[in-house]
Amino acid sequence: MDFNQTQQRIRWGIFITLAGLAVLLTILDNTGNLDSVLALVRDPFGTVLSWTSARADGVNNLLSAPRDIEAAQLEIEQLQGRIDALERENEELRELQGEYQILLELFNRARETPTYRRVTAAVIGQDSNPGVRSIIIDKGSADGVRVGMPVESARGLVGQVFRTTPNSAQVVLVTENSSAVPSRLGSSRATGILRGSGVGNTMTIDWIDLRFQVEIGETVLTSGLGGRFPQDLVIGRVVDMNRSEAELFQQAIVQSAVDFEALEIVFVIVDFEPVDTSIFSTSPGG
Amino acid sequence: MSASVYVAFPLMALLGVVQTAVLPHFPILGQVPVLPFLVALAWGLLRGVNEGAVWAFMAGFWQDMFSIVPLGTHALVFLLAITAVLLIQQLLPLSQFLLPALFATIATILYLILHTMLLRLLGFSLTLNAVTSLLPIVILHAIIILPIYWLMNQINRRVNPRRVEL
Numbered sequence: 483m484d485f486n487q488t489q490q491r492i493r494w495g496i497f498i499t500l501a502g503l504a505v506l507l508t509i510l511d512n513t514g515n516l517d518s519v520l521a522l523v524r525d526p527f528g529t530v531l532s533w534t535s536a537r538a539d540g541v542n543n544l545l546s547a548p549r550d551i552e553a554a555q556l557e558i559e560q561l562q563g564r565i566d567a568l569e570r571e572n573e574e575l576r577e578l579q580g581e582y583q584i585l586l587e588l589f590n591r592a593r594e595t596p597t598y599r600r601v602t603a604a605v606i607g608q609d610s611n612p613g614v615r616s617i618i619i620d621k622g623s624a625d626g627v628r629v630g631m632p633v634e635s636a637r638g639l640v641g642q643v644f645r646t647t648p649n650s651a652q653v654v655l656v657t658e659n660s661s662a663v664p665s666r667l668g669s670s671r672a673t674g675i676l677r678g679s680g681v682g683n684t685m686t687i688d689w690i691d692l693r694f695q696v697e698i699g700e701t702v703l704t705s706g707l708g709g710r711f712p713q714d715l716v717i718g719r720v721v722d723m724n725r726s727e728a729e730l731f732q733q734a735i736v737q738s739a740v741d742f743e744a745l746e747i748v749f750v751i752v753d754f755e756p757v758d759t760s761i762f763s764t765s766p767g768g
Numbered sequence: 769m770s771a772s773v774y775v776a777f778p779l780m781a782l783l784g785v786v787q788t789a790v791l792p793h794f795p796i797l798g799q800v801p802v803l804p805f806l807v808a809l810a811w812g813l814l815r816g817v818n819e820g821a822v823w824a825f826m827a828g829f830w831q832d833m834f835s836i837v838p839l840g841t842h843a844l845v846f847l848l849a850i851t852a853v854l855l856i857q858q859l860l861p862l863s864q865f866l867l868p869a870l871f872a873t874i875a876t877i878l879y880l881i882l883h884t885m886l887l888r889l890l891g892f893s894l895t896l897n898a899v900t901s902l903l904p905i906v907i908l909h910a911i912i913i914l915p916i917y918w919l920m921n922q923i924n925r926r927v928n929p930r931r932v933e934l
Contacts, residue, residue: 493817500825500847507840534789542793607788610834612902644836652836659893680898
C-alpha cells in the first residue's frame with residue numbers, strides 16, 4: 483500500500499467518523515436523549531453570554547454615537563476637565579433616562595395585566611444560526627421558566643420558550659418560520675393562525691374569510707385559543723393585505739410591534755388564566 | 769494531523785460565544801457573518817482536508833450549542849460544506865490571494881443549501897423567502913474571509929514554520 487492510499491484512507495476515516503458522530507448527535511438530541519447532558523454544558527455559558535453581551539452592548543453604544551464622542555473630545559481639549567465631567571454626567575443621565583423609560587414601559591405593561599405572573603429576563607444572545615430566529619435570555623428553569631411559556635416585551639409578544647437550562651432559556655421569536663400563534667384582529671374581529679415569515683419583522687395570517695373587511699393598520703392580538711398564550715397580547719399591526727376575489731380567503735401581512743434587534747429586557751409569563759374553553763368539552767345533554 | 773485540532777475545541781467555544789453575544793450587536797449590511805465557519809474554512813485552506821474537517825466539525829458543534837436547532841446539525845453541514853470545498857481546492861493550483869474569497873462563496877452557498885435541506889428534514893419550515901434573504905451573507909463571507917485567511921496564515925506560519933533543507 484503506498485503513502486497516498488494510506489492518506490486517502492485516513493482522510494475518509496476522519497470524514498466518515500465525524501459525519502457519523504454528527505448524525506448520531508442530531509438523532510439523540512432530536513429524540514430528547516441529550517437534554518440533561520446539554521443543559522449541564524449550556525448552563526455555565528449563560529453567565530459567559532450575559533457578561534459578554536453586556537460588554538458588547540456597551541461598545542456598540544459607544545460606536546453608535548461617534549458624534550457625541552468627537553464633540554466631547556473637542557470640548558475636552560477646550561475646557562479640559564470641567565466639560566469632560568459635565569459630558570459624562572450628561573451621558574449617565576441619558577442612560578438613566580433610557581433605563582427609566584424601559585422600566586416605565588415594563589411597569590405599565592405589568593400594571594395593565596396584574597393577573598399574569600411574570601419573570602423579568604435580560605436578552606443575552608441571539609441564535610448563532612442566521613436562518614433561525616431565536617434569542618437567549620438569562621432566566622431558566624431555576625427561576626420557574628418552562629418550555630412553552632409565552633414571552634413578551636413592553637411593546638408586545640416576543641415568542642415562546644423553546645428550551646431551558648437552570649439559568650438560561652432559548653426563546654423562539656414570533657417571526658420564526660416554525661412559529662404559529664392563534665391571533666385575532668382588533669376591529670374586524672377576524673381570527674387566524676399567525677405565522678412567522680423568517681424574514682425581517684413580518685408575519686402572515688392566512689385563510690382569513692373574505693367576509694371580514696380587514697383594514698391596514700389594524701392591531702393584531704393573541705386570541706388566547708389553544709391556551710398557549712394569554713388573550714389580548716399585542717402582536718403587531720396589519721401592514722398589507724393580499725386579497726383575490728378568485729379565492730375564498732385573504733392573507734394579512736403583519737408587522738411586529740417589537741423591534742427584535744433592540745430587545746434588551748423581556749417578560750416570561752409564567753402563569754396566566756387561559757381562555758375558558760370548557761364550553762366546548764361539555765356534552766350537549768349536560 | 770497536528771496538535772491544532774486540540775486547540776480547535778476551546779477556540780470554537782470562544783468563537784461560539786462571540787457569534788452569539790457579540791456579533792449580533794454589530795451587523796454588517798444587516799447580516800451577521802458566521803465567524804466560526806469562516807475560521808474553520810480558512811484553517812482548512814491552509815492546513816488541508818483532515819484538519820479542516822475536524823475544525824469544521826468543532827465549529828458546527830459549538831454553533832449548535834447556542835442555537836435552537838438539534839445538536840449535530842451545524843456540525844454535519846459545516847463538515848460537508850467545508851470538506852467539499854477543500855477537496856475542490858486540491859484540484860486547483862496553489863492558493864492565490866483571491867481564491868479564499870471564491871472558496872468562501874462556494875462553501876457558504878453549500879452551507880445554506882445543505883442547512884435548509886437538513887432543517888426541513890428535521891421539521892423546521894424554512895421558506896424560500898427566508899433563505900434568499902440570507903444570500904447577502906455569501907458576499908459578506910467572500911469579503912470577510914480575506915482578513916481571516918491572512919490572520920490564520922500568519923498564525924500558521926508561526927505555529928508550523930516551513931522546514932528548509934540545507
